[in-house]
Amino acid sequence: MSTVTNEKTNRGGFKLSDYQGLPSTLCKGCGHDNITRNIVQAYYELGLEPHNVVKTSGIGCSSKTPAYFVHRGYGLNSVHGRMPSVSVGAKLANHHLQVIGVSGDGDTASIGMGQFCHLVRRNVDMVYVVENNGVYGLTKGQFSATSERGAKSKIGEVNEFTDIDLCALTITLGGTFVARGFSNDAKQMLALIKASVAHRGTAMLDVISPCVTFNNHEGSTKSIHYVMEHDIKLNELGFVSPWEQPTAEIKPGEAVEIPLPDGSHLIVRGVNNNHDPHDKFAALQLLEESRKKGEILTGLIYIAEKERDLNTAMRVNNPKTMAQMDEADCRPPKEAFEKYLNGFR
Amino acid sequence: MNPPPETLTASQPSTPLQLTVNDLSIEAATVNGTGSQSANNILAKSLFRMGIPMAAKNLFPSNIQGLPTWFTIRASKHGYTARKKELDWLIGMNPTTWEKDVANLRPGAVVMWNSNELSDAPVKARGDLIAYPIPMNDCIKGVAADAKLKKMLVNMVYVGAVTHLLGIEEEVVLKVIADQFKSKQKAVEINVACLRAGMEYAKASLPKKDPYRVERMDANGNKILIEGNTIAALGCLMGGVTVMGWYPITPSSSLAEALIALAKKHRVDAANHTIRFADVQCEDELASIGLVLGAGWAGARSMTTTAGPGISLMSEFVGLGYYAELPGVIFDVQRVGPSTGLPTRTAQGDVLAAAFCSHGDTEHLVLHPCSPEECYEFARISFDYAERYQTPVFVLLDLDLGMNFWMCEPPSYTTEAFDRGKVLSPAKLDELKAAGKKWGRYLDMDGDGIPWRPLPGNPHPDAAYFTRGSGHDEYARYSEDPEVYRRNLDRLRKKIEGSRTTLPQPVLETVPGAKVGILAYGSTNNAMREARDQLAAAGVKSDYLRIRATPLATAAVEKFFKEHERVYIVEQNRDGQMELMIRQVLTTPGAVDKIRPVRHYTGFPIDARTISDGVLAGEGKR
Known part of the structure; x- marks a missing residue:
């Protein structure tokens, strides 16, 4: 944690250190720590009120990371694979909370697959980061469900089963924000995290985040080297906050400018392609094609920014939060109470 | 401990000549999903509105349509509302259970059935039942044309026949029907027509042979059902x-x-x-x-x-x-x-x-x-x-x-304030700071084991904390320190222990001179008054302690054991789950030796006889 005095403050009057957390206890060089750094930077630059930040997680290396960012926010490290449900509960209890859930590939694609799917279909307004390394780290190197068929484990075993593509899955479930990042690509990740926060609904960030201890060897399909060799950028991203000016003018047809609910804009410029991230079929096709070629497609893959989120659909964003409701908010008047009971005579 | 099947008691009629007023159990044996629920509710509610103490149970299958279901109404001037072990009046509507339903009846019971659908052979074979066959399909021939509707409405015929034979007030039934179908005038009319068809048939063709009657009482006061x-x-x-x-x-x-x-x-x-x-x-x-x-x-x-x-x-x-x-x-x-x-x-x-x-x-x-x-x-x-x-x-x-x-009794309107517990507001946190007290999310500041908790969104710079299921210290920091872990577990125990005296306390009912104690909880209570009356009639006085929460109110339980020679613990499970918890808190030497279990686990609600027979067996009176 930074202890620099006379630190600069952001628009909200908060210092970068307000968004930092405890020192990481993950392995040196872990991809997850890069993601943490980008979350800190993005939240600082967005000027979010740290006390309204809620950090949820399940179990695994990734799920430890909420302790390493936004120490002035509130963390809830829950049980394995169940981060989605506690996040929904927190968001319903207090819709002002800015929820970020951090999960891993074991947490999301195996034990928590059910909750993940239902979170997506409910479009809960939150950032959902999967720190995806294809391996169970804390239990020392077993394959996870995002590990590709044919990938080799550290002890030389070959994975016989197909991988689950979380991006494709999320799109088919009706996901409204689907992106893939790489833990070494800070620039792309920063824009994606900011856009995820601005998006109203579930923003799923599948970040390939190599495990330097158990999955960084020859034969691994999630090693730093392998990912760098196979990373294909789908688009260049620019995030423009409401108070910022776009750095360069966009010519028609050159890029897509997506307005987000908080007044910010995401500028998406295809890299050697004209992919419109609103095109669901094209997104699925791109994912399947890249999978066939053994490529790792990164960038904003799909967005449907106008869908209703859970709280809006349920009409539960009252002037007061659920947590603030008192007796008068909860209890019908005496006459109504007695009239109801009278129906049972 | 399974008591023997109930034998006839004095309160039940052995001869049709003796009139039994406001004391019977009626059961309609129907097929799930045929609309009998609505007819049965009308019957039940009518008895309730006549001021007669009653309860109604729907014994239904895990099925949407087609399997047998039984609806039982118990009316009792004594206010006994638990399941009655033996049936007084069967309404047979279900061909698949018909033979067994009849075979299960005690001698002298009443049986009414749809003679268009069910054979009268089982009743004839018994020869010891009071029989009311009704050609229910014929009764409503002119009323409803639609076959599906007919199937549902046929149930109203037995409501009508029972209304007539028991003497249920007609205007009460009519009002219940009107209330049940509210603004659906058509539904009201057609149901009333079927009810009347049943009443007319009973009046014309079923001379009264049974001893049962209902009469208006004033026992239900302001109650709701x-x-x-x-x-x-x-x-x-x-x-x-x-x-x-x-x-x-x-x-x-x-x-x-x-x-x-x-x-x-x-x-x-x-x-x-x-x-x-x-x-x-x-x-x-x-x-x-x-x-x-x-x-x-x-x-x-x-x-x-x-x-x-x-x-x-x-x-x-x-x-x-x-x-x-x-x-x-x-x-x-x-x-x-x-x-x-x-x-x-x-x-x-x-x-x-x-x-x-x-x-x-x-x-x-x-x-x-x-x-x-x-x-x-x-x-x-x-x-x-x-x-x-x-x-x-x-x-x-x-x-x-x-x-x-x-x-x-309808609950009275609640005006009591919520108890939100120790929610740490920014002001409270400042107050603690000013008093020189350092707050920790899991720190026992008040000696009751209950810490103060800020809610997410609390903007105080010191309020944020990290919640985790892994080991943590008083300040919510990750810790694997053995002493820290033990200290936290001990505080948690202290916190929960504190609830023994604040949770709803046991309810004690005593009679002078009782040496026998009965301990129960939950829905078993509904059979308890009747069971204790049965015991008193058999010469066994009993006191009754009803548990309302766990962790147990240790002192009250210990005292109850001290004051009784034997304590019957009545439970609706096989293994004596509450008994295990009671054993855990009893410290008085010899107390656990006083335990006598009475356990019921058939899936049916417990009845009074099961309790009283269990106690009588333990008292050497059976």
Whole structure:
């Protein structure tokens, strides 16, 4: 944690250190720590009120990371694979909370697959980061469900089963924000995290985040080297906050400018392609094609920014939060109470 | 201990000449999904509105349509409302169960049946029954043309015949029908026509041969007739629940659905087009408890509804709730387990599963309501306990209490304030700081084991903390230190121990000179007064201690054991789950030797005879 005095403050009057957390206890060089750094930077630059930040997680290396960012926010490290449900509960209890859930590939694609799917279909307004390394780290190197068929484990075993593509899955479930990042690509990740926060609904960030201890060897399909060799950028991203000016003018047809609910804009410029991230079929096709070629497609893959989120659909964003409701908010008047009971005579 | 089958008692008629007023049990044996529920409700409500104490039970199968179902109404001038072991009056409508239904009747019982559908052979073969055959299909020939409608309306014929034969006031039945179908005038007319057809047939062709009659009483006063689940939902509304996650499961779904209906009516903010209640029908019970704890953590009063299988699924999360100190309320409407068990039958089988839900060292607050009154009250206050103790709280109903119709005093309108517990506001945190006290999320600052908790969103620079299920110290920091771990577990125990004296305390009923004690809880209470009357008639005086919550009120339990020579613990489970908890708290030498178990576990609600026979057997009187 930074202890620099006379630190600069952001628009909200908060210092970068307000968004930092405890020192990481993950392995040196872990991809997850890069993601943490980008979350800190993005939240600082967005000027979010740290006390309204809620950090949820399940179990695994990734799920430890909420302790390493936004120490002035509130963390809830829950049980394995169940981060989605506690996040929904927190968001319903207090819709002002800015929820970020951090999960891993074991947490999301195996034990928590059910909750993940239902979170997506409910479009809960939150950032959902999967720190995806294809391996169970804390239990020392077993394959996870995002590990590709044919990938080799550290002890030389070959994975016989197909991988689950979380991006494709999320799109088919009706996901409204689907992106893939790489833990070494800070620039792309920063824009994606900011856009995820601005998006109203579930923003799923599948970040390939190599495990330097158990999955960084020859034969691994999630090693730093392998990912760098196979990373294909789908688009260049620019995030423009409401108070910022776009750095360069966009010519028609050159890029897509997506307005987000908080007044910010995401500028998406295809890299050697004209992919419109609103095109669901094209997104699925791109994912399947890249999978066939053994490529790792990164960038904003799909967005449907106008869908209703859970709280809006349920009409539960009252002037007061659920947590603030008192007796008068909860209890019908005496006459109504007695009239109801009278129906049972 | 299974008592022998009940034999005839003096109060039951051995000869048709002796008139029995306001004391009988009627059972309609029908087929699930044929509309008999509506007819049966009309019959039940009519008796209730005549001021006669009664209760009604729907014994139904795990099935949507086609399997047998039995609806039992017990009317009793004595106010006995538990299941009566032996039936007085059978209404046979179901061909598949007909022979067995008749064979099960005691000698002298009444049997009424649809002679267009069922053979009279089983009744003739018995020769010792009072028989009322009715060609019910013929009775309504002119009334309804549609075959499906006919099938439903035929049930109104027996309502009419019973109305005539028992002497139920016609205008009462007509008013019940009018209320039941409210504005649907057509439905009212056609039901009344069928009722009349039944009455006319009975008047013309069924000379009165049975001893039963009902007469207007004034025993029901201001009471209402309601299911435990329904009134528990009202308790939740008044208790201030704002977030519910649930997964449909018999017999708890009607609690969740009743609450949703209430919220749609009473929590709507018309100006903002919003609703002050959020419910999510979750993907499973793992998610519903997660949602409850997430919401509780963030400061909302939250709950879920479930049954035994759901409790099993929730257990990992409930452990987190205990250890990370997250409030939330779990309604468990108990059914028969293990596994799928008998999903539409009743039991008290989750007493231990709830109390010690999850792995490791845990213990939870569990409330055991016995009546609709307590379903309301305990539902309401469960949210106070959850927030005061910052822990999951269970409310254990059972299918008998939750899904059957019971008379109860209407609850009075609650004006009591919520107890939100030790929520740490920014001002309170400043106050502590000014007093030189350092706050820690898991620090026992008041000596009661209950720490102060800030809610997410609290902007005080010192308030934020990290909640985790892994080892943590007083300041919510990760810790694997053995002493820190033990200290935290000891504080948690201290916190939960404190609830022994603040939870609903046991209720004691005594008679002078009783040496026998009976201890029970939950819906068993409904059979207890009748059972104790039966015991008194057999010369056994008994006192009665009713447990209302665990952790147990140790002193009251110990005292009860001290003051009695034998204590019969009556439970609706095989293994004596409450008994195990009682054994754990009894410290007086010899106390555990006084325990005599009476256990009932057939899936049917317990009846008074099972209790009194169990006690009599233990007293050497059987």
